[in-house]
Amino acid sequence: MRGMKLTKKTISEVISQAVGIEAVDVALYLRGKTDVSELIVADDMKISIQEARSLLYKLYEKNLAKFQRKRDKHKGWHISHWDFLEENILPIQKKLQEEKKEQIKQRIEREQQNMFYICTHACSRVDFEKAIEINFKCPECGGLMNPQDNKRTIEVLNEKLKEIESSE
Ligand SMILES: [Zn+2]
Structure with a gap:
């Protein structure tokens, strides 16, 4: 660039x-x-x-x-x-990219270190701690919160990170 x-x-x-x-x-x-x-x-x-x-x-x-x-x-x-x-x-663009990368890295870490629960109707997603707090009931619709496999989420985040790094 x-x-x-x-x-x-x-x-x-x-x-x-x-x-x-x-x-x-x-x-x-x-x-x-x-x-x-x-x-x-x-x-x-x-x-x-x-x-x-x-x-x-x-x-x-x-x-x-x-x-x-x-x-x-x-x-x-x-x-x-x-x-x-x-x-x-350009310096500001660089700084913005660093911030974005840092955010994604933190998000990946959070995804890797936590279990997530998602509503049957997909209206909310919470981590394990929050799921216990709300008794595994969706705060939006009262539906059941099920554990979610977040492998795909982590993949997507890693792809985003690579995309930013390859544009540098
Ligand atoms: Zn719901």
């Missing part, structure tokens, strides 16, 4: 995960531009200045945008001028 030109898809995915899908458009809008006034962002994107600011600060909080406050000569007040920090996309 490193050294490759970033695709719009990669940028969109990282922004969606790190900031939220609502911030994707403003990031892509800023891409390739420099020092863009928040008033122009709002204008071009046809959103209110408050909305534009809110999205821009969300990017800023995740280190994906920076700004400078400048005094507007005509209006006499301070407005922010923004740059998209595209160079931070």
Whole structure:
């Protein structure tokens, strides 16, 4: 991945995960531009200045945008001028992947170390401790909770982990 030109898809995915899908458009809008006034962002994107600011600060909080406050000569007040920090996309993507891998590893460990019980109607799934607590009765429908073979779940989780590792 490193050294490759970033695709719009990669940028969109990282922004969606790190900031939220609502911030994707403003990031892509800023891409390739420099020092863009928040008033122009709002204008071009046809959103209110408050909305534009809110999205821009969300990017800023995740280190994906920076700004400078400048005094507007005509209006006499301070407005922010923004740059998209595209160079931070890959490091953030790496960090997100590490977090995802860690989550999956913990999930696999939990699956391997516990027995799970599933409702006959498949509306809930709990570990052994919880199953005892609820007397093997489904908290949703009152149906019987049966032990579940979680071999397939562990397989799927391992596949997910491999998929992430092979995309690195
Ligand atoms: Zn049930």
